[in-house]
Ligand SMILES: Cc1cc2nc3c(=O)[nH]c(=O)nc-3n(C[C@H](O)[C@H](O)[C@H](O)COP(=O)(O)OP(=O)(O)OC[C@H]3O[C@@H](n4cnc5c(N)ncnc54)[C@H](O)[C@@H]3O)c2cc1C
């Protein structure tokens with residue numbers, strides 16, 4: 023599922039909250055095959071200190087309208103972590119991005135049944151695309167450290183049948199991690215799949231609960247990346263099926279395959 027690199031015009035940029043930005047760019051030829059895939063963005067223009075691209079998940083995709091010359095668009099949501107994402111945060115409408123994608127193996131959406139989306143922090147971003155692509159099939163449980171860090175909850179409210187927010191400090195919604203709301207949801211309703219994205223301890227606990235309750239679970243893993251297309255083994259992870267590349271074999275894996 024390798025795409026190709028292309029220059030993309032930014033059509034919209036917004037700071038969603040302190041240090042977290044959304045960028046929407048024209049995406050001719052970058053059509054994602056599945057939600058959960060990512061784009062690899064060259065950050066820093068010609069600056070050689072940032073030659074490596076930065077992987078950012080597709081948070082939403084609009085297929086455009088070829089008959090009326092409306093190009094497709096990809097939206098990404100990202101947090102400023104270092105130089106690359108800082109450069110990206112400074113891009114504005116009509117700037118151009120060099121984007122490779124859409125890359126990787128995403129979520130395999132079951133043909134029928136409800137999907138439980140479980141996101142932690144910035145991990146909610148790719149799940150928004152799942153919800154948008156599968157209207158009225160998803161419920162969401164979203165975890166954040168504190169109320170100020172809640173992200174995209176309005177979008178999930180609009181796209182999902184039911185949304186539960188949990189904050190570690192209890193400043194909004196349920197107090198604690200997503201674990202108990204996930205257990206309660208899987209016990210009270212039938213789900214065809216759980217899709218999870220967020221910090222690794224959260225993924226591990228969601229995977230364990232889903233396994234205990236016999237619900238198939240897919241998790242999106244994060245590793246630092248170099249090439250992004252399977253050529254350098256920079257993103258290798260150990261799985262029960264041997265060494266796999268997060269950029270090409272993932273980032274989404276069956277939770278049972280992961281060595282936690
Ligand atoms: C498949 C995939 C999808 C991603 N999707 C998103 C997304 O939708 N939104 C988003 O905000 N971020 C996402 N990330 C993380 C994002 O790629 C990194 O934050 C970014 O590359 C940091 O680049 P930088 O130059 O700003 O920071 P750097 O200067 O390279 O690093 C700054 C800090 O971030 C840490 N860091 C860098 N890359 C990663 C990584 N891959 N995983 C964990 N820590 C990292 C470094 O260890 C360092 O502490 C994703 C990563 C992967 C692998």
Ligand code: FES
Nearest residue numbers: 248250254255269
């Ligand atoms: S980043 Fe090169 S193989 Fe994954």
